[in-house]
Amino acid sequence: NFSITCVNILFGAESSTVQESILTKSQASTPVLNMTVVPIASLENNDFRLMVKWDLPQYPNGIITTYEVEIEQNGTRKSVENTTDFKFTFDELIPYQNYTVTVTPFSQLKGFSYSITERT
Numbered sequence: 001n002f003s004i005t006c007v008n009i010l011f012g013a014e015s016s017t018v019q020e021s022i023l024t025k026s027q028a029s030t031p032v033l034n035m036t037v038v039p040i041a042s043l044e045n046n047d048f049r050l051m052v053k054w055d056l057p058q059y060p061n062g063i064i065t066t067y068e069v070e071i072e073q074n075g076t077r078k079s080v081e082n083t084t085d086f087k088f089t090f091d092e093l094i095p096y097q098n099y100t101v102t103v104t105p106f107s108q109l110k111g112f113s114y115s116i117t118e119r120t
Contacts, residue, residue, distance in 0.1 A: 026061065026108040029060045029064060031105075036054075040089075050071070050089070054086055060105065064106065066083065066106045069081045069103050071099050096119065096120060099117065
């Protein structure tokens with residue numbers, strides 16, 4: 001969204017000024033930056049988690065309203081959560097398994113996703 005102001009100056013005399021607001025067409029956000037997935041294990045409690053963190057996309061192409069955070073095990077979706085934070089923790093995971101975590105930014109459009117596979 002931007003504004004343009006045009007001033008017509010003819011022979012030293014200022015005439016009418018026109019101001020126009022223009023809303024550019026939305027585009028999908030680029031993927032989140034600096035995404036990390038860290039396994040957290042408590043063997044005493046048999047508690048296995050994955051903590052995921054990320055930074056704002058380089059080109060959000062609008063206001064990011066939410067992030068969709070998804071976890072899959074062996075190609076099967078286990079959970080999809082929405083957050084406005086830059087981190088999320090998945091609890092109660094099965095030990096010694098590979099999980100793929102995907103973060104997708106949303107503005108007016110669904111952005112490009114970024115995924116990492118990590119073992120609990």
